[in-house]
Amino acid sequence: MKTFSGDALTRQKWLPIAIANAVFSVLLAFASPAFLSLANFQSMLVQSAVTAIMAVGMTFIIITAGIDISMGAILFFSSALFAQLMIDTQSYLLAFAAALCCATLLGGINGLLVVRFRMSPLITTLATYSIYRGMAIHMTGAQNIPVPREMGFLGNGRVFGVPVPILILLVIVVAGVYVLNHTRLGVYARAMGSSTRSARESNLPTAPVTIMVYAIGGFVTGVAALILLARVGGLQSGIGIGIEFTVIAAVILGGTKLTGGSGTVIGSVFGAFFLVLIENGLNLMNASPYIYDIVRGTVLLAAVMVDRLSVRRQQKALLAVKAARFDQPQSVGSTT
Amino acid sequence: MLQDKAHPLLSVRNLTKSFSGKLVVAGISFDLYPGQVIGLVGENGAGKSTSKNMLCGLLEPTDGQILVNGQTVESNEGHAHGISAVHQELSLFGSLTVAENMCIGALPGSRLRVDWQQMQCIAREQLNFLGMDIDPDAAVFSLGAGQQQIVEIGKALLHADKVLILDEPTTSLTALEREKLFRILDKLKERGMAIIFISHFLEEIYRVCDSYIVLRDGHQVAGGALAGVSRRKLEALMVGRALEESADHGDVSDTGTEALRVEHLDSADCRDISFAVRHGEVVGIAGLMGAGRTEMAEALFGLRPSTGSVHVQGALLTERSVAAMKALDVCYLPEDRRNNGLFLNRPVRENLSAAAISRFIRRRLLKLGFAGERLATQTFSRAMGISIPHIDVKVDALSGGNQQKVLLGRWLASEPKVLILDEPTKGVDIGAKFDIHNRIGEIARAGAAIVVISSDLPELLQVSHRILVMRKGRIVGEFRRDQFDSVKIISLAASTGEEGLAT
Numbered sequence: 153m154k155t156f157s158g159d160a161l162t163r164q165k166w167l168p169i170a171i172a173n174a175v176f177s178v179l180l181a182f183a184s185p186a187f188l189s190l191a192n193f194q195s196m197l198v199q200s201a202v203t204a205i206m207a208v209g210m211t212f213i214i215i216t217a218g219i220d221i222s223m224g225a226i227l228f229f230s231s232a233l234f235a236q237l238m239i240d241t242q243s244y245l246l247a248f249a250a251a252l253c254c255a256t257l258l259g260g261i262n263g264l265l266v267v268r269f270r271m272s273p274l275i276t277t278l279a280t281y282s283i284y285r286g287m288a289i290h291m292t293g294a295q296n297i298p299v300p301r302e303m304g305f306l307g308n309g310r311v312f313g314v315p316v317p318i319l320i321l322l323v324i325v326v327a328g329v330y331v332l333n334h335t336r337l338g339v340y341a342r343a344m345g346s347s348t349r350s351a352r353e354s355n356l357p358t359a360p361v362t363i364m365v366y367a368i369g370g371f372v373t374g375v376a377a378l379i380l381l382a383r384v385g386g387l388q389s390g391i392g393i394g395i396e397f398t399v400i401a402a403v404i405l406g407g408t409k410l411t412g413g414s415g416t417v418i419g420s421v422f423g424a425f426f427l428v429l430i431e432n433g434l435n436l437m438n439a440s441p442y443i444y445d446i447v448r449g450t451v452l453l454a455a456v457m458v459d460r461l462s463v464r465r466q467q468k469a470l471l472a473v474k475a476a477r478f479d480q481p482q483s484v485g486s487t488t
Numbered sequence: 489m490l491q492d493k494a495h496p497l498l499s500v501r502n503l504t505k506s507f508s509g510k511l512v513v514a515g516i517s518f519d520l521y522p523g524q525v526i527g528l529v530g531e532n533g534a535g536k537s538t539s540k541n542m543l544c545g546l547l548e549p550t551d552g553q554i555l556v557n558g559q560t561v562e563s564n565e566g567h568a569h570g571i572s573a574v575h576q577e578l579s580l581f582g583s584l585t586v587a588e589n590m591c592i593g594a595l596p597g598s599r600l601r602v603d604w605q606q607m608q609c610i611a612r613e614q615l616n617f618l619g620m621d622i623d624p625d626a627a628v629f630s631l632g633a634g635q636q637q638i639v640e641i642g643k644a645l646l647h648a649d650k651v652l653i654l655d656e657p658t659t660s661l662t663a664l665e666r667e668k669l670f671r672i673l674d675k676l677k678e679r680g681m682a683i684i685f686i687s688h689f690l691e692e693i694y695r696v697c698d699s700y701i702v703l704r705d706g707h708q709v710a711g712g713a714l715a716g717v718s719r720r721k722l723e724a725l726m727v728g729r730a731l732e733e734s735a736d737h738g739d740v741s742d743t744g745t746e747a748l749r750v751e752h753l754d755s756a757d758c759r760d761i762s763f764a765v766r767h768g769e770v771v772g773i774a775g776l777m778g779a780g781r782t783e784m785a786e787a788l789f790g791l792r793p794s795t796g797s798v799h800v801q802g803a804l805l806t807e808r809s810v811a812a813m814k815a816l817d818v819c820y821l822p823e824d825r826r827n828n829g830l831f832l833n834r835p836v837r838e839n840l841s842a843a844a845i846s847r848f849i850r851r852r853l854l855k856l857g858f859a860g861e862r863l864a865t866q867t868f869s870r871a872m873g874i875s876i877p878h879i880d881v882k883v884d885a886l887s888g889g890n891q892q893k894v895l896l897g898r899w900l901a902s903e904p905k906v907l908i909l910d911e912p913t914k915g916v917d918i919g920a921k922f923d924i925h926n927r928i929g930e931i932a933r934a935g936a937a938i939v940v941i942s943s944d945l946p947e948l949l950q951v952s953h954r955i956l957v958m959r960k961g962r963i964v965g966e967f968r969r970d971q972f973d974s975v976k977i978i979s980l981a982a983s984t985g986e987e988g989l990a991t
Binding site: 340350414 | 546581602604
């Protein structure tokens with residue numbers, strides 16, 4: 153007997169992106185021998201860590217059929233808060249705690265607004281995007297603030313030879329997979345994304361679940377902010393601009409449906425890695441960096457198109473079943 | 489489940505519900521004993537679904553009491569009191585597994601660790617009891633409609649063990665699946681479960697139930713043991729109201745030329761539809777919800793893929809689309825007017841002129857704007873009897889009846905030759921209904937061919953010269969005005985067998 157089944161059907165969802173990663177890696181290995189080195193893979197993983205960590209949180213939000221555009225702003229806000237507190241108090245403990253707590257809180261506020269006022273998540277987080285970023289700029293006076301040199305450990309350090317960002321990513325992914333597949337929160341989140349009406353009729357705790365998933369999104373963004381800050385070496389005003397779109401792209405590439413209901417944490421991580429892989433490939437081919445965005449957008453478009461095609465095929469099959477139903481004799485059970 | 493058969497599980501006293509002053513359910517009362525199956529019957533809009541929603545706790549009753557095991561229930565929460573409903577539209581989660589769907593109301597294990605093994609056991613046990621061979625790990629969207637129905641019943645039974653309410657459970661089932669469902673209901677009955685069975689299909693009522701309640705316009709008009717009550721009597725009770733005959737409905741002369749001819753129209757939800765409508769004629773299309781009437785009209789207008797041929801004024805249409813139809817003065821007034829027909833946040837003026845806007849556009853250089861639009865729409869709104877303060881009021885602010893008149897007025901503004909109306913008086917008060925019926929008569933007398941799709945049989949009997957009956961996607965009968973018989977029409981629309989095909 154199978155021991156767990158939470159993702160019996162979602163299990164294959166991340167397979168296409170995993171295969172895409174593998175195929176692309178093989179192609180790149182042929183194109184350049186330098187590609188197939190442990191060092192290169194480690195560096196790609198480190199590069200993808202920030203997006204991948206945020207993508208884990210975004211997966212939860214998108215699975216409930218929500219979205220969070222303000223993630224980049226939360227990233228910037230918690231970076232700014234951390235840097236400012238380090239300058240003001242010199243206390244690592246305080247700065248870490250404040251950055252993570254505030255990030256979680258800001259995410260939770262998004263969820264609260266969405267669920268309490270029944271607002272569209274897109275518009276709500278578009279507004280909070282502006283508010284959060286504005287608050288951060290107001291707080292720092294739009295200055296660039298360096299962080300202490302020891303912070304570098306979070307971004308570039310190693311434990312047992314493994315880069316720290318990869319370790320943190322691993323912890324977040326394991327936790328994410330567990331929560332999505334083995335806790336009530338995970339089941340409720342998938343259920344709510346699958347059908348809001350059914351969730352209401354089944355009396356599910358939609359409000360706390362919504363707030364929780366956005367708070368999770370905020371928390372992992374806070375973690376990502378610390379890694380990014382460590383890698384960059386200090387607060388810069390451009391941090392986090394546009395990153396939510398890379399994160400959403402990673403989640404969609406990973407097979408999670410924007411309409412909610414199904415998706416996997418693993419898929420999103422593969423999606424984030426794939427985006428770095430493309431960049432790496434273009435780099436190896438000495439392509440102009442200006443075309444990166446074009447390629448990234450095209451890949452996302454292609455992924456969504458393939459997904460739509462498969463949905464349409466399913467709908468066609470459903471129609472066929474319906475049509476067959478009408479052709480069946482309907483004479484059983486007549487009493488007159 | 490050893491329960492005393494002498495005491496009712498569920499008692500309902502004078503249950504009443506009104507929405508913004510409009511009485512929808514006007515005091516129903518009954519007792520439900522263990523092992524009893526009550527059939528709740530009535531026409532569309534008789535208040536069956538509202539009653540169901542009050543019983544399972546989705547709606548708060550305006551008045552009346554619900555007693556479970558003799559105890560008055562203060563605020564009904566459905567499954568907290570052992571009452572559960574299977575809604576016509578299933579409340580399942582497509583992307584979750586069968587086991588997850590069944591157990592979602594009370595997941596086994598702790599908050600932080602769902603016990604998948606136990607969940608599987610529960611689901612398997614439930615499926616075994618229901619006699620269904622379904623994999624608990626299968627995603628629900630991958631199941632057929634019949635299996636989904638069983639999963640929903642399994643889910644409902646896990647939440648409630650006293651009273652099960654089934655709302656039109658067979659509409660999406662095949663004959664075989666239906667029989668399976670009935671056997672499951674028999675089993676539940678033996679276990680002492682009480683069941684409320686809501687259905688249009690009287691054969692099913694006789695197959696499953698031992699008591700009945702007839703609702704008509706929200707009132708409980710009859711009830712009691714089913715044995716000895718003839719099907720004809722039940723139908724007569726459902727249709728009930730006396731029909732006020734309109735005087736001026738002379739038969740159309742058979743000489744009117746053919747305006748619309750449909751031949752072998754085939755689509756996913758309608759099969760082999762053929763009929764013709766003459767100028768000056770009103771043809772009604774009767775049938776139950778889900779009989780494929782709206783789908784037929786949409787297929788006719790190219791709104792959904794279909795095969796077959798459509799002739800307008802004798803000419804074969806090569807390409808079916810709304811634009812092509814409009815060019816030939818063929819109009820369609822959709823059922824869901826709020827979503828499909830009206831521009832809610834635009835003024836009445838624009839809504840009225842939208843279909844005929846080309847008539848108002850000035851085509852000379854430097855003369856923009858819509859000449860005469862205001863005057864023409866004012867004339868129209870007066871002719872239609874639309875009660876509004878001025879012509880620039882937003883449609884959103886109007887009552888349902890007035891909205892419908894605006895929509896009707898829009899298509900009349902384009903002076904159609906063929907008009908297809910889908911539920912033209914749905915949600916409209918009596919006065920507006922009367923106005924709309926009169927307008928339909930006037931347009932027909934002016935030479936238009938009209939098709940009226942309606943679930944309101946008295947309305948069809950009132951306005952039509954001829955009625956076609958649809959069932960399960962096919963036209964199964966035709967009645968001329970001198971043959972009109974509401975009981976016959978209802979029984980033809982609702983029967984499941986092939987009897988009565990020839991009329």
